[in-house]
Amino acid sequence: MIGRVFRIFREKGGILKALGLWEWYENLPHKYQKKVKHYYSLKTIKSINFPYKAKHFDTGEVENVLYTKRTFLGTIAQTALLEGDLEFAEWLYNEALKMEGSPYEAHLILNDLVLLAQKQRDLEKVKKYVLQDVELYPEYKEELKSRWGGTLPQIMAFEIYVYLLEREGKIKEALELVEWIKKEGITYPYYDQVKERLLQKLK
Structure with a gap:
């Protein structure tokens, strides 16, 4: 019950807000939410060129996001792929393909x-x-x-x-x-x- 209340009233900011991905994220099974956030956090640690911090995932105001919905999910999927989580990476890549984005x-x-x-x-x-x-x-x-x-x-x-x-x-x-x-x-x-x-x- 407390967890549900927290999810309702928690701040909905960060890159998820900037890209309009909150509804997509909240509709995921909890274990998938955890994995998406985990590999995002891992990306912030392992990629020197990644311009965001862990906190930017779902909190604060993030402007001029350098990603589209498709490329943002794709870059998280790539981290999962590099970590050997092939099943999850494949799922997330296919989710990315469902999002708006260019053929390129x-x-x-x-x-x-x-x-x-x-x-x-x-x-x-x-x-x-x-x-x-x-x-x-x-x-x-x-x-x-x-x-x-x-x-x-x-x-x-x-x-x-x-x-x-x-x-x-x-x-x-x-x-x-x-x-x-x-x-x-x-x-x-x-x-x-x-x-x-x-x-x-x-x-």
């Missing part, structure tokens, strides 16, 4: 989800997140290019998709994708080696 932000989160699925050795999940990122590419392409000075960097999802197609025996499709990546101007340092390997399999 979603791309960054999907990159982490692919890495997470690889750590879990779950190829079905790897494929799921890779395909989501591949399908999203037209929406984040221009922002990605702009952030990289007019060029397109390596995009992990496409390289892994080539591997998955090859693994499934879809060699012709994999080769077509390799050529498309090159033509699209996406940085692909293993282009020659991968192309040669696939051509050998077509013989």
Whole structure:
């Protein structure tokens, strides 16, 4: 009873207020609330560049927040991932994807989800997140290019998709994708080696 009263009357400030995340947070199961706050606090300790203190999570007035809802939850999820809490990290990344944000932000989160699925050795999940990122590419392409000075960097999802197609025996499709990546101007340092390997399999 006392705990419930405290939750009703406690100050609702901090980054949660600034980003409009209080309702989302309060609707979480208590154990998830504790984990979100725990990994946020850990982020403030372990990341030198993180601009906030532990108290800023839910108290005080925080102005000009440097995060969107999506990137804020994503950065907490990343801390959980780095700490090896894969199940919680995956859940929180997916919560972040439900929040408003840009396709480029979603791309960054999907990159982490692919890495997470690889750590879990779950190829079905790897494929799921890779395909989501591949399908999203037209929406984040221009922002990605702009952030990289007019060029397109390596995009992990496409390289892994080539591997998955090859693994499934879809060699012709994999080769077509390799050529498309090159033509699209996406940085692909293993282009020659991968192309040669696939051509050998077509013989």
